[in-house]
Amino acid sequence: MAKKVTIRDIAQQACVGVGTVSRVLNGGSVSKETRERVLKVINELGYRPNPHARMLAGGKTNRVMFIFPEMRNEFHWRLLKSFDLTLDGYDYQTVVYPLISDNRLKKLRSDKQLLKEVDAVVVATVPLDTTFGKRPDFAQPLILIEWVHEDYDCINVDNEYGGRKAAELLLEHQPNEFFAIQSYETNPMIADKHLWERFNGFKKVLLEAGYDFPDDHIIYADLFTGPPHDKVFEILTKYDRPAIFALTDNYALIVLQIASTLGKKPGKDFFLVGFDDQYWAREGGLTTIKQPVEEIGAKAAEIALKRIRNPDAPIEHVKFVPTVVRRLTA
Amino acid sequence: MAKKVTIRDIAQQACVGVGTVSRVLNGGSVSKETRERVLKVINELGYRPNPHARMLAGGKTNRVMFIFPEMRNEFHWRLLKSFDLTLDGYDYQTVVYPLISDNRLKKLRSDKQLLKEVDAVVVATVPLDTTFGKRPDFAQPLILIEWVHEDYDCINVDNEYGGRKAAELLLEHQPNEFFAIQSYETNPMIADKHLWERFNGFKKVLLEAGYDFPDDHIIYADLFTGPPHDKVFEILTKYDRPAIFALTDNYALIVLQIASTLGKKPGKDFFLVGFDDQYWAREGGLTTIKQPVEEIGAKAAEIALKRIRNPDAPIEHVKFVPTVVRRLTA
DNA sequence: CTGAAAGCGCTTACAG
DNA sequence: CTGAAAGCGCTTACAG
Numbered sequence: 124m125a126k127k128v129t130i131r132d133i134a135q136q137a138c139v140g141v142g143t144v145s146r147v148l149n150g151g152s153v154s155k156e157t158r159e160r161v162l163k164v165i166n167e168l169g170y171r172p173n174p175h176a177r178m179l180a181g182g183k184t185n186r187v188m189f190i191f192p193e194m195r196n197e198f199h200w201r202l203l204k205s206f207d208l209t210l211d212g213y214d215y216q217t218v219v220y221p222l223i224s225d226n227r228l229k230k231l232r233s234d235k236q237l238l239k240e241v242d243a244v245v246v247a248t249v250p251l252d253t254t255f256g257k258r259p260d261f262a263q264p265l266i267l268i269e270w271v272h273e274d275y276d277c278i279n280v281d282n283e284y285g286g287r288k289a290a291e292l293l294l295e296h297q298p299n300e301f302f303a304i305q306s307y308e309t310n311p312m313i314a315d316k317h318l319w320e321r322f323n324g325f326k327k328v329l330l331e332a333g334y335d336f337p338d339d340h341i342i343y344a345d346l347f348t349g350p351p352h353d354k355v356f357e358i359l360t361k362y363d364r365p366a367i368f369a370l371t372d373n374y375a376l377i378v379l380q381i382a383s384t385l386g387k388k389p390g391k392d393f394f395l396v397g398f399d400d401q402y403w404a405r406e407g408g409l410t411t412i413k414q415p416v417e418e419i420g421a422k423a424a425e426i427a428l429k430r431i432r433n434p435d436a437p438i439e440h441v442k443f444v445p446t447v448v449r450r451l452t453a
Numbered sequence: 454m455a456k457k458v459t460i461r462d463i464a465q466q467a468c469v470g471v472g473t474v475s476r477v478l479n480g481g482s483v484s485k486e487t488r489e490r491v492l493k494v495i496n497e498l499g500y501r502p503n504p505h506a507r508m509l510a511g512g513k514t515n516r517v518m519f520i521f522p523e524m525r526n527e528f529h530w531r532l533l534k535s536f537d538l539t540l541d542g543y544d545y546q547t548v549v550y551p552l553i554s555d556n557r558l559k560k561l562r563s564d565k566q567l568l569k570e571v572d573a574v575v576v577a578t579v580p581l582d583t584t585f586g587k588r589p590d591f592a593q594p595l596i597l598i599e600w601v602h603e604d605y606d607c608i609n610v611d612n613e614y615g616g617r618k619a620a621e622l623l624l625e626h627q628p629n630e631f632f633a634i635q636s637y638e639t640n641p642m643i644a645d646k647h648l649w650e651r652f653n654g655f656k657k658v659l660l661e662a663g664y665d666f667p668d669d670h671i672i673y674a675d676l677f678t679g680p681p682h683d684k685v686f687e688i689l690t691k692y693d694r695p696a697i698f699a700l701t702d703n704y705a706l707i708v709l710q711i712a713s714t715l716g717k718k719p720g721k722d723f724f725l726v727g728f729d730d731q732y733w734a735r736e737g738g739l740t741t742i743k744q745p746v747e748e749i750g751a752k753a754a755e756i757a758l759k760r761i762r763n764p765d766a767p768i769e770h771v772k773f774v775p776t777v778v779r780r781l782t783a
Numbered sequence: 784c785t786g787a788a789a790g791c792g793c794t795t796a797c798a799g
Numbered sequence: 800c801t802g803a804a805a806g807c808g809c810t811t812a813c814a815g
Contacts, residue, residue: 127565129808140786145810154784171566175505176808179791183810195525197677204553211556216567219549223534226541236501237546347527348733352710380682380707381714403678459792470802475794484800506792509807785815791808799801 128168137164148172149182174216178240187427188218188244190231192313195347196373197401198416202247202268205420213428215242222312228254238263243427246270250314264430268423269317271440276426278419278441282317285412285445286324289368289396292410292453294332296394298366301329301336302358304350304374307343318370321398321412325368349377358393359385365393366453372397372404372411379407379452389452396453398445408451415443458498467494478502479512508570517757518548518574520561522643525677526703527731528746532577532598535750543758545572552642558584568593573757576600580644594760598753599647601770606756608749608771612647615742615775616654619698619726622740622783624662626724628696631659631666632688634680634704637673648700651728651742655698679707688723689715695723696783702727702734702741709737709782719782726783728775738781745773 130148134141137160146153147161164170178184189206191199207217218241222228231237238244238261247268251259258274259265267277293301303322308315326336342358344350355378358365369375375397382389389395389408397404400413426439460478464471467490476483477491494500508514519536521529537547548571552558561567568574568591577598581589588604589595597607623631633652638645656666672688674680685708688695699705705727712719719725719738727734730743756769 127808130810131808141809142787142811143785146785149810151811152784157784171564173509173808174566175508175570176791177810178505179503179509179793180808180810181791193530195527195530197525200523200525200551200553203551208554208556211560219551221530221533221549223530224538226538230541234501236504240505345733348706349710352714356714376678377710380679381711384682384686384711384714403675457792460794461792471793472795472803473801476801479794481795482800487800503792506807507794509809510792510794511807512794786813787815788813789811791810794807795805797802797804799803 128170130170130172132168133161133164133170136168137161183431184240184242185214186216186218186241187424187431188220188238188241189247190220190222190244190249191247192249192310193221193223194248194313196371198399199247201416202420202423205417206245206424207420209421209424210428213424215424215428222249222254228312235262242431245423245427247423248314248317249312250316253311264427264434266423266427266430268419269314274438276430276439276441278422278426278443280317280414280419281442281444282320283324283327285398285414286321286326286368287328288324288445288447289321289398289412290325290328290332292396292447292449293366293368293394294328296364296366296453298364298394300340300362300365301334302340302342302365302367303336304342304344304355304367304369304371304378306346306370308346313346321370322368344374350374352377352381355381356385359387367393367395369395369397372399372401372409375409375411375452376403376407379409394453400448404448405450410450410453411448412445413448414445419443458500460500460502462498463491463494463500466498467491513761514570514572515544516546516548516571517754517761518550518568518571519577520550520552520574520579521577522579522640523551523553524578524643526701528729529577531746532750532753535747536575536754537750539751539754540758543754545754545758552579552584558642565592572761575753575757577753578644578647579642580646583641594757594764596753596757596760598749599644604768606760606769606771608752608756608773610647610744610749610773610775612650612775613654613657615728615744616651616656616698617658618654618775618777619651619728619742620655620658620662622726622777622779623696623698623724624658626694626696626783628694628724630670630692630695631664632670632672632695632697633666634672634674634685634697634699634701634708636676636700638676643676651700652698674704680704682707682711685711686715689717697723697725699725699727702729702731702739705739705741705782706733706737709739724783730778734778735780740780740783741778742775743778744775749773 130141133144147158243264245266265275329336342350342354397409397411400411460471463474477488573594575596595605659666672680672684727739727741730741
């Protein structure tokens with residue numbers, strides 16, 4: 124087993140002091156030639172700085188914490204994946220912190236040590252105010268995904284717009300009745316605000332078109348077990364050419380499956396628009412509102428990195444606009 | 454903001470050397486009185502040892518890594534939750550490491566630094582041989598969940614037994630035809646061996662009862678989108694009183710939902726047994742084979758802790774026996 | 784731009 | 800059982 128190579132080995136090989144090596148590592152001022160020489164040795168010896176020594180000495184940790192709720196949704200995994208990949212490109216590590224229990228939340232809030240191990244923290248689709256408080260006093264920069272806060276960098280999707288687009292797509296077919304399949308959220312660690320923004324956009328456009336969407340046309344779905352099938356069944360059989368907005372592709376999938384067992388043709392016997400554009404949606408022919416998941420994850424990573432380098436950079440609020448993906452169901 | 458308290462502060466307050474404090478922290482030999490005195494000061498000052506200093510100095514990290522595949526299943530979250538809770542009780546931290554990409558697996562295999570941050574690693578439902586190799590050379594103790602390996606502590610469920618029980622339950626109703634809904638796994642980082650063990654047990658009992666289960670009675674389901682509804686539909690409508698073994702409760706849920714739209718009564722028009730006993734199963738009236746998820750997670754934590762304390766303890770192979778939960782569907 | 788030195792907070796032989 | 804000391808691998812003023 125190869126003896127572990129330390130900063131001292133590099134220094135000796137490159138004929139410089141350890142301080143200089145540290146400076147090329149951390150972007151201090153070093154002459155171009157020595158920098159290159161040191162870099163060369165680092166590569167040759169496959170040197171990796173010991174993160175713990177770094178942290179002890181008060182430097183950067185090269186890590187960013189990614190906090191997200193207990194979601195079994197494709198969305199969060201894709202988000203995490205692109206986030207992690209982007210970070211990796213900059214030699215940063217992702218510390219995965221799922222909020223799966225009150226205990227974990229509590230620990231995060233009380234154990235100062237925990238947060239000290241990262242240079243920044245990203246919180247995705249978590250209702251910030253009810254979990255970390257109105258203005259969490261993290262020592263690290265905080266980046267928010269699907270949440271808006273004046274004091275922090277935020278990345279959001281224009282959900283309202285997406286909802287409006289969904290309505291427009293459905294309206295084209297001049298259906299008689301509209302329905303929405305919405306999440307019924309009870310877990311205080313999971314945000315559902317953005318889902319209601321989608322719904323509001325949807326409802327607004329419908330109203331403009333003269334259709335006053337009745338509240339009892341909302342079908343509430345459990346995040347994990349989906350919408351009650353009998354309700355969906357009822358809509359599909361009782362109404363003529365109904366239009367359905369599934370606020371998440373998950374729910375749209377169920378509708379499609381039920382329809383197939385009924386022999387109902389999407390885009391003809393009923394109309395359906397989802398939200399997300401999950402992997403299966405293409406094959407399933409689902410017309411949906413796509414949010415750029417991968418871009419969001421990558422952007423979060425980039426903003427975190429920028430913020431780490433420059434704590435005083437102006438706060439950045441990014442809003443991604445979802446796009447319409449027209450396929451067979453509407 | 455309170456100045457951070459270090460081991461030196463404790464030493465001074467307790468009138469001992471830092472070495473002594475370290476010894477009470479790490480279980481070295483200290484007289485009972487001084488130990489108590491030190492402990493008292495630690496409590497009063499709310500001292501928490503800096504993990505990085507610890508690691509640098511070559512001590513324990515008080516962390517265990519939990520590696521699991523990209524599963525959006527209830528099972529893994531429950532497992533992780535109980536694991537984390539148990540560890541927490543011993544003042545240990547869980548390092549959550551989901552295997553969501555090849556990149557993450559590669560990093561785990563190549564970056565020696567990563568593994569050094571934990572005292573032990575637990576790998577859950579991952580095919581060890583195809584991911585880490587026949588005999589991974591981790592420096593840390595390795596504990597396996599749902600995988601068998603002579604050289605490591607393993608925790609398994611008697612899946613074969615569970616499958617047999619499922620068959621017995623179904624057989625009671627003397628159905629004419631049997632079906633199974635099985636996972637179709639393509640992701641090499643997700644183990645499905647245990648699912649086939651269940652199936653084998655199932656098939657075996659059926660054969661003993663004179664029913665030679667035909668392979669084309671297996672319905673393959675995608676882990677994320679579930680079984681194709683039209684197939685389930687077909688079984689429910691084409692056959693008289695069919696018996697279905699869903700190898701995961703997820704799949705059973707779909708069957709129940711489809712049946713409800715068809716007006717078919719479980720336990721009468723068809724028979725259904727699941728596996729897992731997920732949260733919704735009780736309310737859903739699902740008869741299922743329950744595996745003690747929480748116990749498995751807790752056990753994994755305890756074995757890890759034991760192994761950390763005593764690397765030479767004999768290898769432990771634990772096998773949990775699933776239990777039958779009789780409800781309405783069979 | 785660069786080297787030598789102090790210090791980050793611990794652990795672990797080493798003497799007593 | 801216990802204290803003083805060395806060392807873990809870095810970073811960051813401090814002088815030059």
